[in-house]
Amino acid sequence: MEQLKLQLKEQIIDALNLEDMTPADIEDAAPLFGEGLGLDSIDALELIMILDKQYGIKFADKQASKAALASIDAMAAYVTEHRTK
Amino acid sequence: MTIAITGIGIISALGIGVEENRERLLSGDSAVLPAQTLPTIHKEWPIGEVGLSNRQLALLARQNPDEELSRNVLLGMLALDEALADSHLTTDQLKSVPLINGTTVGGMDVTERHYAQWRQGDYAQIESIWQHEADMTSAMLAQCFSLADYTTVSTACSSALNALIHGAGILRIGAAKRVVVGGTEAMTLFHLNGFASLGILSEHVCRPFADDRDGINLGEGAAYLVLEDADCARERGAKIYGYIAGYGNCCDAYHQTASSPEGDGAYDAMRAALQMAGVRPEQVPYINAHGTATPNNDASELCAIHRLFGDRCLPFDTQSTPYIESTKPLTGHTTSASGSIELIFALMRMQEHGYDFVLSNAFGFGGNDSSVLIGREAVSLPEDTVVTQLKMTRDMVSDGSLDYKPYIPAMQARRLTPMLRQLVVVAHKALEMASIEVPDAIIVGTQWGGMQPTMQLLEQLTTQGETDLSPAQFMSSTHNCAAGMLARLLHCKGYNSTLVSSADTLAAAKSDAALLIMTGLARNVLVCAFDETDAQWQTLLEQIDHPAHDIAKACIVCGD
Numbered sequence: 001m002e003q004l005k006l007q008l009k010e011q012i013i014d015a016l017n018l019e020d021m022t023p024a025d026i027e028d029a030a031p032l033f034g035e036g037l038g039l040d041s042i043d044a045l046e047l048i049m050i051l052d053k054q055y056g057i058k059f060a061d062k063q064a065s066k067a068a069l070a071s072i073d074a075m076a077a078y079v080t081e082h083r084t085k
Numbered sequence: 086m087t088i089a090i091t092g093i094g095i096i097s098a099l100g101i102g103v104e105e106n107r108e109r110l111l112s113g114d115s116a117v118l119p120a121q122t123l124p125t126i127h128k129e130w131p132i133g134e135v136g137l138s139n140r141q142l143a144l145l146a147r148q149n150p151d152e153e154l155s156r157n158v159l160l161g162m163l164a165l166d167e168a169l170a171d172s173h174l175t176t177d178q179l180k181s182v183p184l185i186n187g188t189t190v191g192g193m194d195v196t197e198r199h200y201a202q203w204r205q206g207d208y209a210q211i212e213s214i215w216q217h218e219a220d221m222t223s224a225m226l227a228q229c230f231s232l233a234d235y236t237t238v239s240t241a242c243s244s245a246l247n248a249l250i251h252g253a254g255i256l257r258i259g260a261a262k263r264v265v266v267g268g269t270e271a272m273t274l275f276h277l278n279g280f281a282s283l284g285i286l287s288e289h290v291c292r293p294f295a296d297d298r299d300g301i302n303l304g305e306g307a308a309y310l311v312l313e314d315a316d317c318a319r320e321r322g323a324k325i326y327g328y329i330a331g332y333g334n335c336c337d338a339y340h341q342t343a344s345s346p347e348g349d350g351a352y353d354a355m356r357a358a359l360q361m362a363g364v365r366p367e368q369v370p371y372i373n374a375h376g377t378a379t380p381n382n383d384a385s386e387l388c389a390i391h392r393l394f395g396d397r398c399l400p401f402d403t404q405s406t407p408y409i410e411s412t413k414p415l416t417g418h419t420t421s422a423s424g425s426i427e428l429i430f431a432l433m434r435m436q437e438h439g440y441d442f443v444l445s446n447a448f449g450f451g452g453n454d455s456s457v458l459i460g461r462e463a464v465s466l467p468e469d470t471v472v473t474q475l476k477m478t479r480d481m482v483s484d485g486s487l488d489y490k491p492y493i494p495a496m497q498a499r500r501l502t503p504m505l506r507q508l509v510v511v512a513h514k515a516l517e518m519a520s521i522e523v524p525d526a527i528i529v530g531t532q533w534g535g536m537q538p539t540m541q542l543l544e545q546l547t548t549q550g551e552t553d554l555s556p557a558q559f560m561s562s563t564h565n566c567a568a569g570m571l572a573r574l575l576h577c578k579g580y581n582s583t584l585v586s587s588a589d590t591l592a593a594a595k596s597d598a599a600l601l602i603m604t605g606l607a608r609n610v611l612v613c614a615f616d617e618t619d620a621q622w623q624t625l626l627e628q629i630d631h632p633a634h635d636i637a638k639a640c641i642v643c644g645d
Binding site: 021038 | 282283284340341342495498499500555556557560
């Protein structure tokens, strides 16, 4: 699980071009959107693409993706349960 | 002075020409269907296409069908031809009429057809790459009708209304007696897949303002209006459709694509249009809303309308005053052309119902919100040339190595290409030099727009087909990305526009700034020039001996 979290952080930093950040700057439990890291709706779309390409995850609706993208903890749990590759 | 509308021309999915469009507008018959002409795999997202092939369009426009012309130019030619003929101006008079044209895609359809071959070093028909440039679309249109000059405005989905606003400025300072203004936009794979990446395309005919609305339909078309000094129009006995009573261009300065919850930019633009006309909200019986049918746009726009017109007015409610409608379920969202297409629809509603005033909105990415008010009777615009002398600071120019970190928060920098970051720095330096914190307006000139994201998306579409594109890259590929970004970083909610030019881009932006200041709409303007190179793009441009350059320049233009 720790390995997956690190991997997700690296993928986020790379995909969203957060060039001055390291995985250590992103807390596992902190919200990724709004008050936390400060990502926006476009970043959410980029993250959905990562989950599709890297882990073969497709979301049925917006609510499901919203919950899955809430934090690194939530993403790691969702990926573990739903990954198809 | 008073500005009369003395000629109109339109082509859309509803039909070719004013009469076909009027007929289907009145019958409320949608032309949004699965793609037939655009070579896309995405039949699940219906679009509003003009139901003719490029060859058929070329024949109709009396062009050689074997010559490759972008669909954008072909659509533009047909609408422009109708508008100019309708104005009954003589060939001689047309020689002094400049074209102000709104477009974003330029000749992207041509680039899409050839890119697979060009990227592999097969440079047959490489000269067609000239058509990619949005300003070339305007140049070809102006040349076809022997017009005086041309200017290209590219503020994404509000381009055509901002072209009208630029044209009105030219008339108000007396630089011309007549202008022809509007916009053209053809469907391309690039923007269909781009909008798809944002997750906002609907699989049904779109439902603006409905509770269950689920996104937009794209569409294509072109529309132009001849605007004329009303005295000249009366003197020559021209037919007058209505008068430009007021206009507003304001920036939401909120997000790259999303509208603010309260609709600040939309509210400011509509209010500015009414204020210029000296018209109270209750005098406006009709609004052609932007109404794209995304949950975000419609909520934000309706909030802005309620703030200005009172919260009892409901869209599509015949008892409601003003009557609010979106005509996008009929035509699809014709992006850069939507401003002029929908302004002509508003004029048709004015004729149909005898309205005294009609208001038409067009909003674009980057928070580029514009609104134009048309009056049935003559309305004289506020005192025209209020400033005749302009002052300019010297140009601040980046060599590509300026330290941007003091000026751009890290989270903002993540979506800015290296030259966009340089632009922010020179903009700040220009403002510092003029001791201005927030400018009244921001105008950017560019030749190619955001070429780095554009090339990455083109490359992906060509090598991987119509797969998921990056929404962040799509947002940054529009020409007006730089001006919208500056507005957000500088908290500037005033006038915001982007001009595309194949000549001196800073000079093009300065000329728009001059209109603004001379007509009293701004005291000072941040004027910038932006272009960025991309290795692959550079290789292609070298084949036509036209190397691109990294450019980030800024200066301040103000009244004396």
